Amino acid sequence: MTQDSKIGYKMKDFVLSNPLNPTRFDIPVFVAPYVISDYGSGCVMGCPGHDERDHEFWSLNAPKEEIKVVVSPKVSIEGALFTGKDGFLNDSCGRFSGLSSAEGGKKIVDELLANGYGKHAVEWRIRDWLISRQRFWGAPIPMVHCKSCGIVPVPDADLPVLLPKTNNLSSSGNPLALDKEFVHTKCPSCGGGAHRDTDTMDTFMDSSWYFFRYTDPKNQKEIFSYDAASALMPVDIYIGGVEHAILHLLYARFISKFLASQGLWSGGDLSGEPIRRLITQGMVHGKTYNDADTGRFLKPEERDINDPSNPKSILTGKPAVITYEKMSKSKYNGSDPGECISKHGADATRAHIIFQAPVSDVLSWDESKIVGIERWLAKVIALGDSLCAEIITSKGEILTPINKKHLTTEELDLWNSIQSQITLITNSMEDVYSMNTSISNYMILTNTIITAQKSRNISGNIVLESYERLIKLMAPVTPSTAEECWEKILKSSGKEWTSVFTQSWPRAEKMRESADVKFNVFVNGKMKFVFSGTKELYEDQSKVFDLICATEEGRKFILGRAIKKVIVPPGRAVISFVLG
Ligand SMILES: [Zn+2]
Incomplete structure (x- = not known):
């Protein structure tokens, strides 16, 4: 039976009681494969009223029996299963009725504690990390197996245990285990014959902290010096694909915080976080030609691109459907940057790549642009x-x-x-x-x-x-x-x-205020044109007429007409003519 199977077998004449209600034996017991293997310890309480998997199980195995609902949501939806964490214990909960889920949970555990049935516990979803691999490429695990002493760590003086230079990499199985010279050694404890552990460490063990070593790469005595790492870490910016954010950077954070907690570096200003900023660069998608009828990917030799704006299928003569998709051999949509560079030069290619999309977005590669x-x-x-x-x-x-x-x-x-x-x-x-x-x-x-x-x-x-x-x-x-x-x-x-x-990078200098003012010229209260003049016009208005009449607009609107008044209000970019 698969683990997904919801089939259960009800145990005959075997019922349990709820410890909070010890005299009532009314809880049925099922044997079933669907319990998640690392959840609980072989015997778990099902809750069909408030858990989807349990609900399905109960509906299948006890279809005629009522499903008991004990928690009500703040806003109830007719017929919907409530699986939320912020409801209220309803009337069927006796002395706990009316309490919120959080309060009720606490009170129930308090009572179990008082009766010696259980206690509060923090639930950790973190699991052990198995770092050993049966692969050649990796740092060997520095442990020696001795028949009389058991597992003995390699002494510090003999670290690191290096991978042997040559190995039969084409053999099946773990090549390290086949290297007798590597395997056979002496027990560091009793000196008797022993063998090395042939597993290597997960490569994440190295990629999680290599940047610390960059701060002190020539140090022969330590992993890195406290001062060097504390001065340069955390990393200012990390650029990588989004897939790095899931495992590699999670491990990097874990190892980095561990190193800080061990006093190997100060932990910086981010509580031991190794990286200040992450930029996940987008993927480059390739131009993909599909057959309009079948959706089949067209090979380069099947495309008619004589008119680049209207590509066709050579076989059918019909227009091809263009999409941009993740580059793949099966889609015939790969682009070789080397070809682009040899055609257009590295500068144009680089600038084109940068220009086409923001760094974290998908880039639809179109060389024609x-x-x-x-x-x-x-x-x-x-x-x-x-x-x-x-x-x-x-x-x-x-x-x-x-x-x-x-x-x-x-x-x-x-x-x-x-x-x-x-x-x-x-x-x-x-x-x-x-x-x-x-x-x-x-x-x-x-x-x-x-x-x-x-x-x-x-x-x-x-x-x-x-x-x-x-x-x-x-x-x-x-x-x-x-x-x-x-x-x-x-x-x-x-x-x-x-x-x-x-040359040093240009620094922006202070913006300069223009000595000129762009005056809006009003004629009889109506704005007619803009005149660019110096600030001196505020002090010496006698020049206004001559200067303005030297412009084309001035000749058009003012020259030859009787002027009653010219007003240049101080501090305002306005010149006002009152004509007769
Ligand atoms: Zn030994």
């Missing part, structure tokens, strides 16, 4: 080339830093947008890890600088400075492009070459 990245990189290179040309045509003039105190409005706008992009990109990289948005920020920054370069009101030097910042910001994502662009600028500037990677 890489053109967006390629266009952006081409723009960055072209911009660099044109700046190099400008360095030469301006005879180096654009290399002279301009005084940042006297920037034009457009220069200030450029300066401020560079600072805000530096802040956004730095934040994406250091804090929120939204790497995909940092790629959009690179693109925005590139376009801003290209527009600025075309403006006559922006000095070449500030454009060049902005470009240099862009290159430094790009360096971690597109190192080859950044290094090449950096080198060209240095060469054109007549400077000695240093790698872009020796």
Whole structure:
């Protein structure tokens, strides 16, 4: 009979009493295979009124008998089995009636305790962890089996027990057990003949704490020094697949807390937790072509992708159904990053991967979209080339830093947008890890600088400075492009070459307040246009008319008309004309 089987055999003439009601023998006893093997100790109390499995068992084995309900939910649902933990003991519970589940449970155990039938206990769901494996790859368990002394630990001086160098790995069974030289040893206790344990430790034993060793890798005396581990642990950020979060990181936390409790490290500021932050990167899904009729996965040679926007099945001529699925050989949807790199370069491939999805989301791999990245990189290179040309045509003039105190409005706008992009990109990289948005920020920054370069009101030097910042910001994502662009600028500037990677990361400087005010110009109470003027206009209003009439809008709305009054209210971005 399987463990899932709910068949039970009722024992004849054998009934039990509830210890809280010792004179009444009315509890039937069943023999059944369905009891969970590690739950209780062979004899468990069934509760068909409040447990789904017990309910099914009872319904099958005693279909005609009433199911007794003893706990009522706060809100009852007609006909539904109540299995919750926060109900109330109902009228059939005698002296416990009306108590909440928690209170009732406590009172009942108190009474059992008073009568010597039981006691309060904490229920641990943690089980022993069997660390031994019958595999070659793993750290050997440092125990020796001696016929006279039993199991004897290998003395500290002889640790660690290393795996033998050579072994017959192709044999069946545990290869370690077949290595006689490894197995036969002397008992550390009596010196007589003995044999080593041939099991190895679960590999989780090592992967649970390797990062501690990184803090002190050359230590020959200890697992790691207290000071080194305490100074560097916990790990700032752990990047791995979500499958790591289930077992490996659970064991890592367990071992790390154990090491802290043993005084091997301080335990840091997180009560012995080994990792400050976990990022689980998403999976890359591949473009999958399915036959429209059968759903069968189409092999590459069965696809007609002459028109990439309308792929078809060669066999049927019908459009193929496109989905993005976990890459698999049977779905013919794998992509080789090596091929993509050889076609588009490592920089474009890397930036494309980063750009396509937030790091923890599924990435639907579509190589055709890489053109967006390629266009952006081409723009960055072209911009660099044109700046190099400008360095030469301006005879180096654009290399002279301009005084940042006297920037034009457009220069200030450029300066401020560079600072805000530096802040956004730095934040994406250091804090929120939204790497995909940092790629959009690179693109925005590139376009801003290209527009600025075309403006006559922006000095070449500030454009060049902005470009240099862009290159430094790009360096971690597109190192080859950044290094090449950096080198060209240095060469054109007549400077000695240093790698872009020796440069420090740009830090956002304080935003500069524009010296100009964007005045809303009102004519007879109606807002007509915006005029950009200096703050001096508040003090010296005599210039207002001339300046405004020098603009196209000023000529259109004001010039040639009788002016009764001009008002520039202090501190407000308003100029008001009252015309006759
Ligand atoms: Zn011995």
